[in-house]
Amino acid sequence: MTVAKNARTTSAAAGRYRLHGLKLSYFTGKLEAYMRAKGLEYDFVPMDLADFRACARATGVAQMPQLQTPEGDWLTDTTSIIAHLEAGEPGPSFLPGDREADFLCLFLEDAFDEMLWRPALYYRWAFAEDAQLMSGQIARTLLRDLPLPFFLRQAFIRHRQKQTFLTRDGVTRATAPAIEALFHAVVDSLEPVLATRPYLFGARPCAADFGLFGSVFRHFSIDPTPAAILRDKAPNLLAWSARLWAARPSLLEAVPGLQSAPDDLDPVLSLAGAEHLGYLGRNEDALLANARQVIWISQGVEFRAPAAPYRAVCLNALRVRYQALDEASRQRVADRIGFNVDVLAAPASHLTIPAGGRPVDRLWSSA
Template identity: 45%
Template sequence: MNAPQLPLQVHGLDLSYFTGKLEMYLRNKGIAYDLIEMDTGDFKRCGLLTGVAQMPQVKWCEGQWLSDTTLIIEFLEKQFTETTITLNDPALQFMAELIEDFGDEWLWRPALYYRWAKTRDAKLMGDRLAAGMMRDIPAPHFVRRFAITNRQKMHFLRRDGVNRQTAKRIEEHYLESLAAIEDLLKENPFLLGQRPTLADYGLLGPMFRHFFCDPTPAMIMRTEAPAVHEWVARMWNLKLQRLDCALMPTDLPAKASKILQLIMEDFLPYMQANESAWQANQRSCSFQSKGIEFEVPVNPYRVWRFQRARLRYAQLTPADQSRIHGWAPGLQDLLQQPIERLISTKISTLPIHAAVQKNFVGRQWQ
């Protein structure tokens, strides 16, 4: 394995969901990096190198790149073992990974909804993307802003099933998530205890660059969940080495019941519906949330995430599975369902295992 070129070159945007998640981790670990602000040309170049058009993309060393924040963090945890966020307890680590899945793949919808459905937010973010990501497009600023704003609304609102009924439920998803995280932070500085875990970084994806920074959800966060607001700022300023003497979590907090309820009642049933539609070669999937019907595009990447979670659950010992059942009765029924057709896991030709699969539909920039 070749040594990394430090500081790492992180290609992304300072308003990006997943760039923010990775930056938070790198800052906390003390891993030096430079943020290379993408324009459309760099976005395409990185996509050609890694096989997927998404951000962030990380240059590791000559000819080697990392992509997908979940896989990047797993990889870096093995390379920089000091100040780890990985738990030695397999059952608890699995729950942290499940919460990360929830942050990455469920809160994505309300995060993009607030950014592009609210007039003030859309105007601000359209202006920032026109001046940043689209700075290499030879057109007047107002033309770039109009084009990017309409493009984002098409992808993340109209094509993602947002209408009058679903919009109300999406706003409730945000409020419910804030309440669940606020509950966890009443007793501990971090979600699972005295040290951050993967659960914190998974939820910081949406909570930092979207809900904490975009005007409308930020006002809601300050009003409804001040402990969440404080946690986001504390995490941005954190150095993990300061917590070397703090004990790792050894049990799931009782206050985790609210977030587990959201995962079991909304998130995993959606992931089931998405996989079932993919298995049937459908282009869209339907699911219900509190009686509200959603019709959204099938997402192959989320098929992989759901299958990955179930395969990891199956690899746990019966004792660890029993502990998970004790924390979340009924969760095992959602995780033990058979996999009819495993999504292709052909790894790209890049020499780093953390590169995302070439055949996946990657997340687009937001």
């Protein structure tokens, strides 16, 4: 996971970032929430197809969001962008001060980014009401410069998204109940945590909060089907998403820094170990075998989907952090995660995203 700084331009306003994305996008929402809480001034640039292509030419990566710095550099991949900004910008810190807690925070950020991707896209495109609503929004925004009547733009995007994020991503009648079960399991593990404190690790947000935010704020809380579920069973999770969106440095400056990962996070850590680490290991195996598909088990059901080089890079980043911990810390982390920790302990695979390629599973983010 690297920060792309390919094309240097001078179009960013002095002292301000330019954030290119969509207001209904999973990862755009994640990055916006972070920048607001960090106190970074930015201008939002709503992407259309021309801007999407221009950003791709500047960075070599066809995805959203993309961030242009005040100096004119371009940054991509929200995890890498946040790490870059944490290291170089003043403002509140969003990592715990303890290395063990730091690892668990970043592990959950990665798990929320990737483990909730499929449920978020499933609920958006597998249900008629949700698909009709969101295809209309995308037709009016991202596709506004496509020279077609609105109804054709809407039909095109609905068909394209269903093919990409349902058919090709392993969503079938057999796997749909498992996707819903995973969503409910995550919600059930988080709701009691957020009933007791403002954010996942304590009184201020951390990277794990921002990882969770994209799916909750830009999918589960606005798409009709999952939003009804959250209103019914997870009001504290909904309140948390609004609280994080409202977070500003002035509200956080007097809040003590985070030092540990509370014990009540163990259910979601175990779930991420069973689901996310299990998948990451099988995805890496598939890539090493030059297989086009990865086959894994989620919620007791077999899934098949395209192997994802980007997620192998994510796994190696987690390995580096895990293996840098002292032996006692590694054991405590392993005990808390509980499942598939051998995936973290294995040697790095050195797989990379192919030159000139892009994370295929993040094209158009969650648009």
